[in-house]
Amino acid sequence: MWELIKDLWDFARSHKRYWLLPLLLVLLLLGALLVIGPGSALAPFVYTLF
């Protein structure tokens, strides 16, 4: 995950996409939920929070 965050940051810097960062951040959090969710015993609790 950290490697991806670093790559996304480098990408935003090199391509002047700073304005895209808030959206990327939200999508990353959502991605973490989607990755951690399935197969985890905590998934029903996490989804309940939403």
Added chain:
Amino acid sequence: MNILGLSAFYHDSAAALIRDGEIIACAQEERFTRRKNDPAFPRHATRYCLQQAGIGLDAVDYVVFYDKPLLKFDRILQTHLALAPRTLPAFVRSMPVWLKEKLFQKRLIRERLAELGGPLPPLLFAAHHAAHAASAFYPSPYPEAAVLCLDGVGEWATTSAWHGHGHRLTPLWQQDFPHSLGLLYSAFTAYCGFRVNSGEYKLMGLAPYGEPRHVQRILDELIDLKDDGSFRLDLNYFDFAGTRRMTTERFHRLFGGPPREPEGELQQHHMDIAASIQAVTEEIVHRLATTLHRETGLDHLCLAGGVALNCVANGKLRTQGPYRDIWIQPAAGDAGGALGAALLAWHHHLDRPRHPSQPDAMQGALLGPEYDTDTIETTLRQAGARYRRLDPDALDHTVAEALDQGRVVGWFQGRAEFGPRALGNRSILGDPRPPEMQSRINLKIKFRESFRPFAPAVLAEHQAEWFEMERPSPYMLFVSPLKAQHLRPLPQQARGLDKLRHPRSPVAAVTHVDGSARLQSVHPQTHPRFHRLIQAFHRRSGCPMVVNTSFNIRGEPIVLTPRDALRCFARTDMDLLAIGDFLVDKRDQPPELAQRLDAPPPPPEPEHPPLPEATPKRLRQFALSTAAAVVLLFGLLIPWLTAHPIPLWLIAAAGAWALWGLLLPTSLTPLYHGWLRFGLLMGRITTPVILTVVYCLLVTPLGWLRRALGHDPMERRRDPQAASYRRPSPPLSGMDKPF
């Protein structure tokens, strides 16, 4: 130094291995998995490449992926921002795959490679069009050439022009998504009822049955085409930028009706549309190539990208100029990107020199697996097939005799082809002279549409006697008219599919209704065995060519293994199978051969990952984590928020539950699996809801704001005064980043 190139995760996955710049092996994953255009990680193809090179992963110095995933994600997000709110369904559908897998491609590739064993080599990334350009230029015979890449879309570029010189590739200019010639052609493919990404050949084959009566309509309404070949699509007619559909209601109104159903009746209307978009495509390709020639002054052109498989356009470009000659990557689609990525790493990233070879460096595109005599015989014996073993000369003689008698032969020899064409190692062959041969092979052997033409594989030394194109066409990538003296006139009243009933030449099965043929010239230097076979047929029949079509049936990949070949042979009306040194005659076979070889269809991709195995450790974790979550959520958080007392009974129950799990973990197995399934179900319900909220609260307002500030990454505005829509390409980026 060994470099492994990979293309994967979209369509037509492949692997390619080069050693010190020389191509060792290339293969498409679909041939192994038997799933047409398989997008999965090319595990089997990679394993084969390593095996062919005689190395393990530990001897690979670099792995190169054929595309830059973060740039592609950038394009997808910007498309949603530009078109919000109408891309909501596409956003909800596509984002989970991106957020779960495609964004983590580095990790995904490493995990898949780790399954093959050995330490992981450094991972590099080639931009999609750079990989195409490299696949076109580096294996070509030219020291210097102009390079043109045309496809649907990679990251952003849909068309790109390059200057190749020595081992350098310099990007010149490009046109970006959504203004794509590949997607324009695919939109018409879908409208005519064929599948996008595989039905484009059918549309091209259908075109000569129609009249190009819609050309002006396309140019007036759908695209603004400039003199230099650059263009803008009118997105009011196309839906591919944001949704899964290719065309809009407005498009359907313009062409007088809804899209044809996939197996619906082919009407003259569809043929006219096919002819029209084919004519427009040829015009665009010609203008782009002419612009590139004018600006570079180079006499040679290299082509790659899916549009470069349009052999009708290629043939006309070669004949009409302005280039002295053209070389096209035989795996011009995404599979070839694997090879291009590896070559780009060698020549561009590592700065290694290039030594062009004649006729090219592709070794006849015969770069796939080969099976030895023992393996073939074992397959035949185990299947209970009756066969004869012959020496190569006797086999050629017998097959030539059978072809001359009108029999259809499966021809399986040597290394498998890389790319979409069977070039004489995994081919079905026939005599091109009988007029009924085309419909017989189409309907009884390939089980495909009767209108589709076949290609001639012709002895190179006799090509000029029959075809207008005299230059080599070893990869079946150019269409050429037959020489006028061989052509018979088409009755003026013949229309549509009725034209099929009028043989256009003495080699009717390989002559399309417009008097052209998709030519494969067979050279003794690059393809000696196939050349000898056609020579034997020529000696018997006086005809220097055979029908050559891919060894498969409709909807299946070309056969790879002896078993694939035997199964295809047994299930169809093929008469003879020449496989290695063995000859299998359909008349000698036991009736149950086909059943014996019937294989179950490849398993469908699981919709969801399998549930994790219920080990005692996992079950204990399950009990402890659910107990902790219940205590935190319902025992502490909710009472605190609602100002209720802490429910001690709940905490006690959670404690008992945790204790149960610690002492008797395996007894929780059914509960554990049921709970995980419940979690998956909740995820399926909740994920679209969360994505919809994100789209409505973040994507749409951000998109509106960007548009209000004048940003339009889709570049929808037409400018009648502009001379061109091209833009200069950025310099070739480094390969160590996924962007």
